[in-house]
Amino acid sequence: MNRTESQIRKKKGKSKVLRRFLLVVLLFFVILAGYGIYFAFNTIKAANESYSELERGDKSKLRNVAVDAGKDPISILLMGVEDYSSGGKNGRSDSLIVVTLNPHYQTMKLLSIPRDTRVYIEERGKKDKINHAYAYGGKEETIEAVESLLNIPIDYYATVNFKGFKNIIDEIGGITVNVPFDFWEKSDIDGRKIEFKEGKMHLNGEEALAYARMRKQDPRQDFGRNDRQRQIIIAAIDKMLKPENLLKIDDIAEHIGENIETNLKITEALAIQQKFGKFDTSKIDQLSLKGSDEYINGVYYFEPDEEELSLLTNELQNHLGNNIKLENETSQNP
Numbered sequence: 307m308n309r310t311e312s313q314i315r316k317k318k319g320k321s322k323v324l325r326r327f328l329l330v331v332l333l334f335f336v337i338l339a340g341y342g343i344y345f346a347f348n349t350i351k352a353a354n355e356s357y358s359e360l361e362r363g364d365k366s367k368l369r370n371v372a373v374d375a376g377k378d379p380i381s382i383l384l385m386g387v388e389d390y391s392s393g394g395k396n397g398r399s400d401s402l403i404v405v406t407l408n409p410h411y412q413t414m415k416l417l418s419i420p421r422d423t424r425v426y427i428e429e430r431g432k433k434d435k436i437n438h439a440y441a442y443g444g445k446e447e448t449i450e451a452v453e454s455l456l457n458i459p460i461d462y463y464a465t466v467n468f469k470g471f472k473n474i475i476d477e478i479g480g481i482t483v484n485v486p487f488d489f490w491e492k493s494d495i496d497g498r499k500i501e502f503k504e505g506k507m508h509l510n511g512e513e514a515l516a517y518a519r520m521r522k523q524d525p526r527q528d529f530g531r532n533d534r535q536r537q538i539i540i541a542a543i544d545k546m547l548k549p550e551n552l553l554k555i556d557d558i559a560e561h562i563g564e565n566i567e568t569n570l571k572i573t574e575a576l577a578i579q580q581k582f583g584k585f586d587t588s589k590i591d592q593l594s595l596k597g598s599d600e601y602i603n604g605v606y607y608f609e610p611d612e613e614e615l616s617l618l619t620n621e622l623q624n625h626l627g628n629n630i631k632l633e634n635e636t637s638q639n640p
Contacts, residue, residue, distance in 0.1 A: 358567045361446055366459035368631050373461050375570075376577025379408040379627040382462040382570070383452055385445065401535075402436065404452065404460070406625045409581035415625055417456075417593040417618070418532040424600070424607040425455045435607060445567075455610070458622045459630060464568040472511030474542075479550075480510045481541040486534070489523045491516035514538060529594070593618060 365372040373380050386401035402419040421437035428450055429442040439451040449460045475481060485507050490499045493512055500516045509517055518538055524530035595618065597610040623630055 357571060358569060360449070360463070360569050364569075366449075366453065366461060368453055368457070368459035369461070370629050370631060373629065374577075375574035376409065376581050378629060379406065379410070379625060380461045380578075381406045381458060381622075381626060382464065383449055383460045385440070385448060385463065385465040402448070402452065404456065404458075404622075406458075406622055407578070407582070408625050408627070409578070410627075412582065412589065413591065413625070414589055415591045415593055415622065417595065417622070418535065419452065419455070419595055420529070420532075420608045422606060422608045423455065423595065423597075424602075424609050425451050427451050428454075455615075456622060457619045458626060462568065462570045462574075464566060464570065472515050475509070475511035475514045478542070478545050478548075480508050481514060481538065481545050482506055482508045483514075483517065483534070483537045483541055485517075486530075489520060491520040491523075494519075532594075593621070 382405045384401075384403040384405065401421065404417045404419065406415045407413075419436060421435065423436040424433050425436045425439075426432070427434045427436075427439050427442060427447065429439075429447050436448075436451050436455065439448040443450070445463055445465060449463060453460055483506070485502045485504050487504050488502065490501050492498070493500055494515060495512060500513055502517060502520075507513075518531070518535055520534075521531045526533075595608075595610055596614040597608055600607045600609040
């Protein structure tokens with residue numbers, strides 16, 4: 307075999323690994339509802355630029371021992387953060403998505419938390435909207451608030467800004483979605499109205515961001531927005547995996563390094579990839595947080611239903627296995 311043939315074979319092998327790797331990590335770093343979507347690590351350089359350890363270390367207080375990525379069930383909190391250009395200071399988490407992965411059963415659960423959800427915030431010493439937690443204590447306080455709400459450990463996190471969202475969508479040539487009804491949303495660039503018409507539409511990065519962000523004109527508010535976000539998840543993954551976009555991995559990695567922050571190391575991501583190499587979007591179990599609208603001192607909150615929240619907590623705890631600090635043991639079925 308000559309040198310040229312060897313190089314071609316290595317390049318094909320690399321593309322095959324990256325294809326599987328891309329699919330898995332895209333599923334992890336789906337940050338939507340305003341400020342981001344589908345990011346993947348392609349190079350160690352991109353991963354190192356994005357890595358930021360939590361002050362608590364590598365173990366949640368709700369874990370008996372630290373997880374071993376690729377072997378143990380894990381959870382990831384995905385945060386889309388407002389005002390990320392200022393380093394996240396005094397910003398708010400405009401979107402929160404909890405992902406749990408069980409490598410033994412090759413299953414994934416995805417839960418969107420409405421940003422107005424009323425939850426205890428330790429830094430405030432009282433209950434407030436969960437998206438305010440980021441303003442009081444950044445990613446650390448947001449993780450604490452989510453753990454308090456769901457009573458599950460958050461092992462990993464990722465934050466991303468809106469610029470990364472738009473750049474990735476434009477890089478892959480846009481996405482096609484099925485618009486549920488006519489509406490408009492302001493452009494984040496110049497404030498002009500972007501019109502959306504019922505039916506299939508092809509969206510660029512600017513349009514996709516507006517589509518993901520719109521809430522006030524949707525009768526279902528955050529819940530309707532969550533449905534549109536899931537459309538974007540499927541559309542972006544399918545588009546990303548097309549051969550022409552696999553050739554753009556280096557460009558995508560550059561956007562990731564600039565716009566994403568996570569405590570997931572490249573070695574851990576690769577370990578997870580080996581377990582979920584054949585994973586596809588049909589294996590995603592989409593969960594919802596049920597509750598009611600409440601007004602306290604004239605301020606709107608989403609108040610989770612206690613019974614429904616308990617059922618949701620049990621489902622997520624079971625999916626995460628037995629390495630959790632619980633008062634009562636639960637079954638370990640996924």
